[in-house]
Amino acid sequence: MTELSEDTKFAACYPSVTQYELWEDQSEQMGYNSVSQFMIEMIEAGHKQLTSSITYDEETSELRAQRNELKRELDASRERIDQLEERLYRGERRAILRFLSEQEDGVPFAEIVQHVIDDTPARVAEILEEMESEQIESSDGNYHVVGGDFDELD
Numbered sequence: 389m390t391e392l393s394e395d396t397k398f399a400a401c402y403p404s405v406t407q408y409e410l411w412e413d414q415s416e417q418m419g420y421n422s423v424s425q426f427m428i429e430m431i432e433a434g435h436k437q438l439t440s441s442i443t444y445d446e447e448t449s450e451l452r453a454q455r456n457e458l459k460r461e462l463d464a465s466r467e468r469i470d471q472l473e474e475r476l477y478r479g480e481r482r483a484i485l486r487f488l489s490e491q492e493d494g495v496p497f498a499e500i501v502q503h504v505i506d507d508t509p510a511r512v513a514e515i516l517e518e519m520e521s522e523q524i525e526s527s528d529g530n531y532h533v534v535g536g537d538f539d540e541l542d
Contacts, residue, residue, distance in 0.1 A: 401427070483507050 403411065408423070415426030446454075487503045488495060516524065516531065524531050 479511065480504065483511060 411426060412423050415423050418426065420426040420429070483504055484500060487500065487507070516526075520526060521534075523534055525534050526532075
């Protein structure tokens with residue numbers, strides 16, 4: 389039990405009358421000389437229980453490892469996006485460059501757009517031809533997916 393002595397500092401709390409009477413009864417039952425002594429002991433007991441019961445779900449090293457793994461995944465995703473964008477732009481660029489190389493004079497913007505629109509069926513046919521047998525199949529003029537793994541569309 390904590391002893392009250394000359395080396396103390398005043399602290400106050402303002403419980404309801406009901407709460408104070410409950411503390412008074414409990415302090416008498418537990419053999420305390422005063423409600424103040426009871427309050428000090430109960431605060432200390434609660435403090436010890438509180439500080440010993442704090443546990444973290446994960447250690448700092450685990451969090452760091454998770455962060456590093458997520459960073460690697462993010463970097464890989466960004467790289468994959470860059471590759472896909474490059475493939476897309478390369479196909480469009482190639483079509484435009486081929487068209488322009490076939491022209492002797494400059495070509496207006498609208499004519500380039502029209503060529504890309506007109507050239508799309510040929511490029512789609514080329515893509516379908518590349519995909520045929522491994523990823524798609526054709527029967528009676530209709531195309532169907534072979535298998536079902538759409539994550540590996542390289």
